[in-house]
Amino acid sequence: xxxxxxxxxxxxxxxxxxxxxxxxxxxxxxxxxxxxxxxxxxxxxxxxxxxxxxxxxxxxxxxxxxxxxxxxxxxxxxxxxxxxxxxxxxxxxxxxxxxxxxxxxxxxxxxxxxxxxxxxxxxxxxxxxxxxxxxxxxxxxxxxxxxxxxxxxxxxxxxxxxxxxxxxxxxxxxxxxxxxxxxxxxxxxxxxxxxxxxxxxxxxxxxxxxxxxxxxxxxxxxxxxxxxxxxxxxxxxxxxxxxxxxxxxxxxxxxxxxxxxxxxxxxxxxxxxxxxxxxxxxxxxxxxxxxxxxxxxxxxxxxxxxxxxxxxxxxxxxxxxxxxxxxxxxxxxxxxxxxxxxxxxxxxxxxxxxxxxxxxxxxxxxxxxxxxxxxxxxxxxxxxxxxxxxxxxxxxxxxx
Amino acid sequence: xxxxxxxxxxxxxxxxxxxxxxxxxxxxxxxxxxxxxxxxxxxxxxxxxxxxxxxxxxxxxxxxxxxxxxxxxxxxxxxxxxxxxxxxxxxxxxxxxxxxxxxxxxxxxxxxxxxxxxxxxxxxxxxxxxxxxxxxxxxxxxxxxxxxxxxxxxxxxxxxxxxxxxxxxxxxxxxxxxxxxxxxxxxxxxxxxxxxxxxxxxxxxxxxxxxxxxxxxxxxxxxxxxxxxxxxxxxxxxxxxxxxxxxxxxxxxxxxxxxxxxxxxxxxxxxxxxxxxxxxxxxxxxxxxxxxxxxxxxxxxxxxxxxxxxxxxxxxxxxxxxxxxxxxxxxxxxxxxxxxxxxxxxxxxxxxxxxxxxxxxxxxxxxxx
Numbered sequence: 178x179x180x181x182x183x184x185x186x187x188x189x190x191x192x193x194x195x196x197x198x199x200x201x202x203x204x205x206x207x208x209x210x211x212x213x214x215x216x217x218x219x220x221x222x223x224x225x226x227x228x229x230x231x232x233x234x235x236x237x238x239x240x241x242x243x244x245x246x247x248x249x250x251x252x253x254x255x256x257x258x259x260x261x262x263x264x265x266x267x268x269x270x271x272x273x274x275x276x277x278x279x280x281x282x283x284x285x286x287x288x289x290x291x292x293x294x295x296x297x298x299x300x301x302x303x304x305x306x307x308x309x310x311x312x313x314x315x316x317x318x319x320x321x322x323x324x325x326x327x328x329x330x331x332x333x334x335x336x337x338x339x340x341x342x343x344x345x346x347x348x349x350x351x352x353x354x355x356x357x358x359x360x361x362x363x364x365x366x367x368x369x370x371x372x373x374x375x376x377x378x379x380x381x382x383x384x385x386x387x388x389x390x391x392x393x394x395x396x397x398x399x400x401x402x403x404x405x406x407x408x409x410x411x412x413x414x415x416x417x418x419x420x421x422x423x424x425x426x427x428x429x430x431x432x433x434x435x436x437x438x439x440x441x442x443x444x445x446x447x448x449x450x451x452x453x454x455x456x457x458x459x460x461x462x463x464x465x466x467x468x469x470x471x472x473x474x475x476x477x478x479x480x481x482x483x484x485x486x487x488x489x490x491x492x493x494x495x496x497x498x499x500x501x502x503x504x505x506x507x508x509x510x511x512x513x514x515x516x517x518x519x520x521x522x523x524x525x526x527x528x529x530x531x532x533x534x535x536x537x538x539x540x541x542x543x544x545x546x547x548x549x550x551x552x553x554x555x556x557x558x559x560x561x562x563x564x565x566x567x568x569x570x571x572x573x574x575x576x577x
Numbered sequence: 578x579x580x581x582x583x584x585x586x587x588x589x590x591x592x593x594x595x596x597x598x599x600x601x602x603x604x605x606x607x608x609x610x611x612x613x614x615x616x617x618x619x620x621x622x623x624x625x626x627x628x629x630x631x632x633x634x635x636x637x638x639x640x641x642x643x644x645x646x647x648x649x650x651x652x653x654x655x656x657x658x659x660x661x662x663x664x665x666x667x668x669x670x671x672x673x674x675x676x677x678x679x680x681x682x683x684x685x686x687x688x689x690x691x692x693x694x695x696x697x698x699x700x701x702x703x704x705x706x707x708x709x710x711x712x713x714x715x716x717x718x719x720x721x722x723x724x725x726x727x728x729x730x731x732x733x734x735x736x737x738x739x740x741x742x743x744x745x746x747x748x749x750x751x752x753x754x755x756x757x758x759x760x761x762x763x764x765x766x767x768x769x770x771x772x773x774x775x776x777x778x779x780x781x782x783x784x785x786x787x788x789x790x791x792x793x794x795x796x797x798x799x800x801x802x803x804x805x806x807x808x809x810x811x812x813x814x815x816x817x818x819x820x821x822x823x824x825x826x827x828x829x830x831x832x833x834x835x836x837x838x839x840x841x842x843x844x845x846x847x848x849x850x851x852x853x854x855x856x857x858x859x860x861x862x863x864x865x866x867x868x869x870x871x872x873x874x875x876x877x878x879x880x881x882x883x884x885x886x887x888x889x890x891x892x893x894x895x896x897x898x899x900x901x902x903x904x905x906x907x908x909x910x911x912x913x914x915x916x917x918x919x920x921x922x923x924x925x926x927x928x929x930x931x932x933x934x935x936x937x938x939x940x941x942x943x944x945x946x
Contacts, residue, residue: 185713185721188706301689304843305833354834361818364747537750543614543820546751 204231207269210246210332211323213280213316214293217252222285222293224259225250225317226271229332246331248320256296273302277335279309279353280316280372286408286415291360294413298357305354308339311408311415313373322374322401338404339370346428346437347405347421360413364533364551368427371406371418411527411552419517426517429478429510430530432460438485444505445498446488453506453568455482465535472551472558474518474532480510480566493570503566510564518560526556583785586793588719591726592862593780593797596773597804598729599859602852603678606808607819607827608909609767614820616754617809620764625802628771631921632798635774636791638932639781647778647924648873654931663927664874666919668867670775672887673912675863676894677904679703682856684901685826690849700895703860704888710861711868711884715783718865722858725851732851733804736828737811739835744814754820768921769913773801775920779866825901864888 213225227248249267253259260271279297281290297303312319325334342350348370359367407419407427419427428434436456443449459479466473484493484502492498521529533551540546584592606617613620642650648667652660683699691699710718753760777794784790812819812827815834819827832845867887872880898904 185706185710185717186724188709305830306836306842358816358818361821364817534745534747537615537747538752540751542616542751542753542756544756 205269206272207267208275208332209271209273210275211278211280211320211335212256212273212276212297213250213282213312213320214256214285214290215282215315215317216285216288219252221254222256222259223250223252223315223317224256224263225320226260226263227320227323227331228267228271229275229330245325248317250317256293273300274304275332276303276307277332278339279303279307280312280319281309281369282316282319283311283313283408283415284315286311286369286410289413290410290415291413294353294357294360298353303353305352305357307353308335309351309353309356309369310372310404311369313371318374319372319402324401341404342428343435344437345421346425346434349407349424349428349431349433359531360410362531362533363547364528364537365531366412366527366529366552367410368529369408369410370404371408372402372404375401375403407529409521409525409527409529411525416527417520417525419520422513423517423520426510426514427530429457429480429514430461430463430476430518432457439509441505441509443486443488444501449488450486451502452485453482454485455480455506455566457481458567463532463535465532467536467539470554470557472532472536472554473561474558475561476514476518476563478510478514478562478564480506480564482506482566482568483570484568493568499568502568506566506568507564510566511562514564515560515562518558518562522556522558522560526553528552528555532558582715582783584715584719584783585785586789588723589780589784589789589793590796590800591723592719592858593773593776593793594726594730594800594804595722595855595858595862596776597797597801598733598852598855599678600770600772600801600805601733601808601828602826602856603681604824604827604905605770606805606812607824608913609770609805609809610812610820610827611823612755612767613759613764614754615749615751615813615817616756616760616764617813617820618749618806619752619754620760620767621770621802621806621809623761623764624768624771625799625806628768628774628798628802629795631925632774632777632794635777635925635928636794638928639790641932641935642781644782644787646780646782647927648870649782650931651927654927654934659927661874663923664870666923667775667779668870670916670919671863671867671870672891672894673907674772674916675860675867675891677898677908677912678856679860679891680895680898680904681901681908682852683895684904685829686849686853688825689829690846697892697896700892703857704892706857707860707864708884708888710857711864712881715865718858718861722862725854725858729851729855732848733807736831736835736848737807739837740811740815740831743834744811745817746814748814748817749810766913766917769916770805771798771801772916772920773797775916775924776862776866778920778924779869823905 208229208231209226210229211227213227215223215225217223225248227246229246249263251259251262251266253262264271281293298305310319323334325331339348339350342348349368351369356367356369359365405421407424408415409417409419422439425434425437425439434457436454438452438454440450440452443451457479458481461476461478464475493502518530521527528551532555536549536551537546540549609620610617639645642653645653648660648664651663679700683696683703687694687696687699710721758764777797780793781787781790784793808828811831816830824830829845829849832848835844836842837844864884864887868880868883871877871883877883898907
């Protein structure tokens with residue numbers, strides 16, 4: 178009997194070898210790192226693929242960095258036909274399994290992206306954790322300008338550039354699967370990362386750090402593209418944008434904030450500002466109810482922080498000073514969260530924070546829920562926001 | 578295969594769990610979600626209660642029949658004619674189930690990984706080990722399943738656990754989904770998910786100790802309920818859109834979002850491998866059941882030669898489906914209802930009448946004495 182079992186195991190294990198039958202060489206594949214979609218001039222769309230050039234990857238010289246990837250674009254009716262056209266043009270077969278980012282232009286997104294997103298989600302090669310970026314410029318220009326400065330490989334660049342959400346909160350790490358899910362959802366709307374090409378001229382007009390968004394920052398560096406802010410969708414159409422501080426508020430409300438540094442007016446000196454390193458100490462409590470058919474939404478956030486700034490006016494050893502600072506931070510966050518929520522409700526009419534799901538348990542059937550028409554009723558929402566902050570201390574010093 | 582091999586309690590439970598696991602691969606969770614919407618989990622709890630009560634009654638009724646399965650019981654009730662009818666109905670069930678599952682899983686694999694491999698090759702890759710497994714006999718099938726079981730079982734548990742970080746519990750509501758009717762009345766059709774009971778009806782003569790039958794049956798049905806409930810809840814909380822879309826392979830969606838930190842990502846291939854093993858065990862046991870029934874009704878001494886013909890019949894039926902849409906259509910509209918009628922109506926009625934007949938005869942014998 179043991180012998181029979183061993184023979185059977187060996188036969189079952191034949192499936193380990195099935196990959197060998199359709200073996201394809203890595204050299205025969207053209208691995209796409211990023212995929213861009215723009216409105217086409219003559220046809221429906223313009224598809225741009227940034228493809229890794231394997232032969233020169235891994236090098237550390239400047240020359241190899243330049244040849245690390247190549248961009249090919251094509252005018253086509255849809256993404257799949259575009260890929261077929263490019264397949265016939267290049268000597269390798271396009272493979273999307275290593276695609277890290279999907280970039281769609283603002284112009285295309287305003288007309289609706291559901292067809293393209295559904296096509297992409299239906300592709301087995303594309304991973305659901307691929308990031309969605311809405312570019313303020315054309316997707317082709319975005320790809321063309323995305324040159325890694327601190328990475329030697331372009332693929333690493335797309336992976337690491339979006340990691341900043343963990344320590345800035347200025348962008349939300351959004352995936353294709355979330356985007357697709359929110360487009361189809363009857364209780365929330367979709368968002369995407371906002372990207373663009375650095376424009377130092379636009380940044381000079383800004384006075385406060387709270388006004389930053391892609392293409393409108395004051396950053397001066399070799400990195401040509403920047404991702405900052407959030408693109409807001411209603412159904413599948415782009416309806417607006419959030420700047421960096423609004424994105425941070427969005428992350429607080431959706432419990433996705435990890436760590437960030439915010440700058441608030443100094444309550445002890447009206448001419449200066451204080452930087453505080455904050456994170457969520459508890460998930461934001463959300464309560465949604467309908468009052469006379471209008472959504473009434475209460476949010477209570479819990480923030481913990483440490484003061485980064487140090488100055489003559491700051492004495493964190495004094496508990497009353499800490500209370501004043503807590504109160505200032507509370508007011509600052511409450512005001513910004515309030516503004517952000519009313520902006521999504523009244524201006525964009527889009528429930529990107531997904532408040533609708535908190536009402537779901539109150540309905541008995543799916544049809545009742547659809548009849549409530551939540552997504553359109555969200556514009557009637559009014560909010561009550563409270564923030565409970567607890568500034569613990571400074572960092573190495575509590576006072577000068 | 579020539580002599581009746583007996584299996585232990587653990588082996589029986591593991592074999593039945595393989596059948597249950599296959600149901601998840603076979604997209605039964607998605608079928609339930611499409612029919613009941615967000616009320617699918619309530620539907621499964623409701624059906625689990627019905628199935629547990631049903632299986633308790635079945636085990637009580639089976640107590641009167643030593644070393645007998647549903648085919649023997651039908652012979653006792655209605656002679657060779659009823660035995661033949663019941664056997665044919667069960668053979669149809671197993672053959673169609675195997676064919677549908679073979680086509681569905683092979684097609685899904687072809688779409689995901691083996692785009693350039695002809696479908697028939699993939700099917701043969703499943704059928705050949707199954708033929709050999711049946712040559713080796715039930716003990717070998719159970720033994721191999723026992724070896725792979727910890728991996729397949731752990732695989733599912735890990736999948737649910739890792740995917741849980743994306744769960745949103747509010748997506749389990751509205752509680753009645755597409756309506757009370759879809760949960761409690763038309764939702765009865767979803768009893769198909771408890772098709773493991775069909776295998777339980779044939780299990781008793783295969784057990785080393787008949788007294789374990791009750792425990793094995795009840796435990797298997799409870800595990801089946803928990804397993805399907807877990808998969809439905811996971812899918813619903815991760816992909817709320819699933820109630821309105823039509824996925825080819827719903828659980829595969831879960832595997833695509835699973836990652837273990839930064840370094841271990843894209844582990845879907847591991848799960849596919851585990852499911853291949855589960856599917857092989859499922860198909861092997863299905864073959865065994867069909868051959869066992871054939872042996873009973875045809876009085877064959879040796880059914881070894883039938884393995885090849887049976888494999889060809891299943892391959893032929895699997896290939897005869899025009900496309901995977903047809904497979905889904907047959908599964909949803911015909912096979913689902915056929916299974917429920919066979920398992921929960923016909924088999925139960927046969928068992929119940931046979932039980933009364935036995936009691937009646939027993940009563941008369943006592944009266945005579």
